[in-house]
Amino acid sequence: MSVRLVAMAALVLMLPACRGGSADLTREEDTVVEGTVIAVDGTLAAVASFTLRLPDGRDLVLVPAEGVLFDGSAPISHLQDHLASGAPVRVGYVVLADGTLSAVLVEDA
């Protein structure tokens, strides 16, 4: 497991505490997925959402968490490059209370 994944897990555990302990997000058993980017919505300033197609054929629509960077250092809009090239990505996400899949880690798979 990479350092980033450990950091993501820590972030997932810390977020409820930062929000006053409210249970506005839940931890799913499988929060790290790999797949192919098939759509990116938003602008250079802010990626509103992106769609990941998983190897089993499911599509996940994910919303980048505020401040998340690609691989920790590149702009999150770099997802568009993966859309063009097909290079797979690894995404760690948490499920918010409203059902939004919030991507807290996005990196090359």
Add this chain to the structure above:
Amino acid sequence: MPDVRPATLIVLAGFVGSLLLAACGSGPAAGFPEDSFALIANRDIARGASRVLIAVSDADGKRYGSPEVAVELTATPLDDPDRAQTRPGVFTWIVEDAAGLYRAEFDFERAGTWEVSVRAAAGTDPAPATLIVYEESLAPAVGRPAVSVPTPTLGEFTLEELTTDPSPDPAFYDLSLDEALANGRRTVLVFSTPAYCQTSACGPLLETVKGISPSFPEVDFIHVEVYTGLTEPDFAPDAAHLAPAAGPDYWNLPTEPWAFVIDGSGVVTARFEGVMGEDELLDALDS
């Protein structure tokens, strides 16, 4: 063991190799596998003539297509299937012999939801892609005036402050865009952030422009880095550091990289989002 001449062995080896290639499904005749699907790889597609980049993928992310796999691309408005348009797809490698895209220019008569299908001469057709055609493009469209805005130059900044390109061409930072648009010469304008796309789809665009620039001394070439504050200790490639020229007040780019060709009167004559073949840029400059 019978006496077999070396030439015969070479012919036999070639034949067996051809069979293996065909069996592996990567040969020109293979077309696309049953679980493949098309997807649209560029964003800023609007009513009128628009360039569309189309990839063929499977759920594992494997990409299909090559210059040898000729395809027809058909765009169909979902509310009026009789208005379908078919174009030959032109293939461009992103990663040589590994991944590439087909492209075509369609004349979208209306905004709305379209479907784009890919048809090869052999094999299964990939599942079609859905495409949203907007009423207006975000970035300046072909035929529209280029947006005049000062861009940072070597007169004010160092190369390290101007670009993340590891091998920058200083000539690309001599002239501010507003000056270029007023001098009556043609301009090729590139928005990109090379440090973040050295090895994938977006990396080659600036390199392609740099490669052909010596052949066009009568054209001004300008690179605008997508982010500013590159040498600041707290720099991050985020919205707070988005270069004004690339942002919503000026060129309003939804993605990067981009290349624009602008004529001597300041009108955009060609534009390329994300992936650009050298042939496309040369055609735009020669026309």
